Amino acid sequence: MEVFPSPLESARFIADNSKDVSVDEEGARRVAESLFDKVSAADFGVAGWKSLHELNPQAASEEAVDWVFLVDTLNFSFWSEQEEQKYLVKYKGKTHSGYWSLCAAVNRALDDGIPITSASYFATMTLDQVKHVFRSDTEVPIPLIEERHRLLNESGTVLLEKFGGSFLTCVKMSEKSAQKLLHLVLQNFPSYRDEAVFEKKKVSFYKRAQILVADTWSVLEGKGDGSFDDISSLTIFADYRIPQVLVHLKAMKYSEELMKKLREGTVFHSGDKEEVEIRGCSIWCCALICKHLLELYEKKGQDMREKINAVLLDYYLWDYARDHREEMKDIPFHRVRCIYY
Numbered sequence: 203m204e205v206f207p208s209p210l211e212s213a214r215f216i217a218d219n220s221k222d223v224s225v226d227e228e229g230a231r232r233v234a235e236s237l238f239d240k241v242s243a244a245d246f247g248v249a250g251w252k253s254l255h256e257l258n259p260q261a262a263s264e265e266a267v268d269w270v271f272l273v274d275t276l277n278f279s280f281w282s283e284q285e286e287q288k289y290l291v292k293y294k295g296k297t298h299s300g301y302w303s304l305c306a307a308v309n310r311a312l313d314d315g316i317p318i319t320s321a322s323y324f325a326t327m328t329l330d331q332v333k334h335v336f337r338s339d340t341e342v343p344i345p346l347i348e349e350r351h352r353l354l355n356e357s358g359t360v361l362l363e364k365f366g367g368s369f370l371t372c373v374k375m376s377e378k379s380a381q382k383l384l385h386l387v388l389q390n391f392p393s394y395r396d397e398a399v400f401e402k403k404k405v406s407f408y409k410r411a412q413i414l415v416a417d418t419w420s421v422l423e424g425k426g427d428g429s430f431d432d433i434s435s436l437t438i439f440a441d442y443r444i445p446q447v448l449v450h451l452k453a454m455k456y457s458e459e460l461m462k463k464l465r466e467g468t469v470f471h472s473g474d475k476e477e478v479e480i481r482g483c484s485i486w487c488c489a490l491i492c493k494h495l496l497e498l499y500e501k502k503g504q505d506m507r508e509k510i511n512a513v514l515l516d517y518y519l520w521d522y523a524r525d526h527r528e529e530m531k532d533i534p535f536h537r538v539r540c541i542y543y
């Protein structure tokens with residue numbers, strides 16, 4: 203049986219040995235304090251996944267779970283070389299960018315009668331069909347379209363062969379454990395194995411695998427097959443937005459040398475030392491923010507372990523980054539063109 207390193211243990215190891223990225227414990231504590239009142243709001247909870255985002259499925263059906271699987275299989279690499287030249291998708295009168303452009307394209311296809319979330323369809327899609335579904339409303343195509351085509355065929359084939367074409371079948375096999383579902387995904391869907399080697403040790407981030415489990419929990423509203431009793435064991439999802447917002451909030455710091463490379467728009471590669479340090483320190487930093495938040499409530503005699511976890515903190519910080527794009531424009535995000543995030 204293959205061994206999958208724990209993303210949290212990997213993050214601890216990376217943070218302890220990082221050279222160009224550092225977690226600021228005081229900064230993390232201050233962020234926790236600033237979030238104290240926000241975490242008890244209704245839309246900080248799992249309900250926010252639907253109430254805050256109109257493009258997300260509002261149902262908790264088998265089709266909604268398949269929507270999540272399809273979207274998270276393609277949930278990577280939306281950044282553009284030139285900020286003003288980017289992939290955009292118009293849907294129901296609104297223009298969407300980044301991750302939301304992916305969701306808009308999927309919903310546009312469904313409205314057009316294309317069964318894009320059905321494994322029997324995307325397992326055998328041609329490249330031209332993929333190009334049509336994810337066509338852009340600008341001159342800029344969606345990045346990595348060939349990889350997306352390959353992943354659709356690969357993941358759809360596995361879903362058909364091993365899970366009867368339904369991701370809900372895979373969810374049921376996890377017996378309400380987030381960790382079991384995470385490992386089922388890693389064992390069966392190779393494109394989700396988001397790993398690296400750091401200081402001669404195999405480390406993991408599993409960004410898409412963990413967000414797939416989290417979004418499954420969210421779309422099922424934390425109920426029934428999605429009532430994962432160990433949802434708090436997931437970490438945040440190490441993408442290219444969370445590090446940016448953590449530096450903006452002064453919970454994480456880059457060395458001058460790294461900041462210079464980022465400002466120059468250096469394109470890194472999956473597994474580069476700088477990239478691994480940025481992603482690992484982000485996971486570790488958010489684990490500290492969660493810990494401080496729980497301690498703040500504990501001091502007030504409140505046990506908030508059902509209300510505060512890395513998934514909900516991640517969603518909040520990611521949405522914050524989206525809503526504060528302008529204020530954060532001086533903090534560069536790290537650029538890697540890959541299928542992992």
Ligand SMILES: Nc1nc2c(c(CN[C@H]3C=C[C@H](O)[C@@H]3O)cn2[C@@H]2O[C@H](COP(=O)(O)O)[C@@H](O)[C@H]2O)c(=O)[nH]1
Pocket residue numbers: 250251255258277278279280281299300301302413438439440441442443444516517520521524543
């Ligand atoms: N850590 C983290 N990374 C996330 C998400 C999401 C979408 N989740 C939303 C859906 C429901 C939830 O309520 C969330 O609001 C996408 N990404 C990543 O961001 C990047 C795209 O960024 P931009 O170019 O600015 O759109 C890309 O790497 C993508 O993989 C998240 O939640 N957490």
